[in-house]
Amino acid sequence: MFKKTLSIGDSQFHVIDHGQGPPLLLVHGFPLNQSMWKFQISKFAKTHRVICPDLAGFGLSQCDQPRATLQNHAEDLSQILDALNVQERVIFCGLSMGGYIGWEFWKHYPEKISGIVACNTRAANDSPEVARARLISAKSIFKTGTQVLAQQMAPRLIYGKPQELKTSIQSALEQMIESASPESVAAGQVAMSTRHDATSWLPMIDCPTLFVGGQYDQITTAQEMSNNAALIPNAQFVEIQGAGHLTPLEQPESFNTRVLEFLNSTHFRRPQ
Numbered sequence: 001m002f003k004k005t006l007s008i009g010d011s012q013f014h015v016i017d018h019g020q021g022p023p024l025l026l027v028h029g030f031p032l033n034q035s036m037w038k039f040q041i042s043k044f045a046k047t048h049r050v051i052c053p054d055l056a057g058f059g060l061s062q063c064d065q066p067r068a069t070l071q072n073h074a075e076d077l078s079q080i081l082d083a084l085n086v087q088e089r090v091i092f093c094g095l096s097m098g099g100y101i102g103w104e105f106w107k108h109y110p111e112k113i114s115g116i117v118a119c120n121t122r123a124a125n126d127s128p129e130v131a132r133a134r135l136i137s138a139k140s141i142f143k144t145g146t147q148v149l150a151q152q153m154a155p156r157l158i159y160g161k162p163q164e165l166k167t168s169i170q171s172a173l174e175q176m177i178e179s180a181s182p183e184s185v186a187a188g189q190v191a192m193s194t195r196h197d198a199t200s201w202l203p204m205i206d207c208p209t210l211f212v213g214g215q216y217d218q219i220t221t222a223q224e225m226s227n228n229a230a231l232i233p234n235a236q237f238v239e240i241q242g243a244g245h246l247t248p249l250e251q252p253e254s255f256n257t258r259v260l261e262f263l264n265s266t267h268f269r270r271p272q
């Protein structure tokens with residue numbers, strides 16, 4: 001597994017670049033880091049070139065200027081692909097905030113994308129109440145750090161049984177959240193609160209798209225994801241049983257099977 005540090009502008013990006021084949025970009029959710037894909041990286045690298053960064057200010061990636069918009073994160077991803085000399089179109093696989101960034105990436109870099117895997121995410125933007133709550137949360141994170149957010153958020157992200165599994169995932173999540181830079185986490189809340197509503201973009205997305213939802217996801221419901229999938233001409237929706245908001249971590253086997261079926265489907269066969 002190749003771990004790289006890329007210096008781009010004001011930032012040092014920590015990126016895993018592993019395997020060979022069609023490029024697959026894995027983009028983590030808020031306020032996590034690349035380790036949320038720990039059950040996918042080696043598995044998908046058997047058939048794909050897996051590129052898995054920590055976004056600016058999260059995990060081990062550092063930046064002087066926290067990113068104020070999700071478009072800024074999409075720009076970073078485009079620059080990371082350029083720095084890694086990725087010339088082929090990528091399959092963009094993002095979870096939740098990673099998925100919101102995916103819509104921006106599609107909007108601004110359609111020539112760089114061959115397919116989308118939208119995990120536990122949605123196209124709509126925040127309601128005014130949710131946007132307000134994010135700004136309150138951003139202020140508190142700025143003042144007191146990420147600890148309270150970690151304790152509030154980690155249990156909401158997963159539906160776990162047995163209890164032991166739930167506890168171990170939850171403590172890994174708390175560690176991920178507490179290790180992120182408070183300024184970047186606060187900026188992430190602000191960026192999500194002002195993000196575009198991508199619903200009207202969906203009918204224009206002409207690359208193959210797979211939506212993966214969790215049966216018990218409280219944050220992005222399976223119903224909403226299935227409605228989003230119906231708006232994209234070439235999209236399918238699968239629901240992973242027994243998972244909450246973090247299907248790749250909670251139900252890695254079912255998640256990997258369904259995503260690999262999609263990745264290895266005829267849509268992405270290279271010409272011989």
Ligand code: MLT
Binds near residue numbers: 095098
């Ligand atoms: C995430 O998992 O990225 C967040 O739950 C997204 C959100 O807060 O809308």
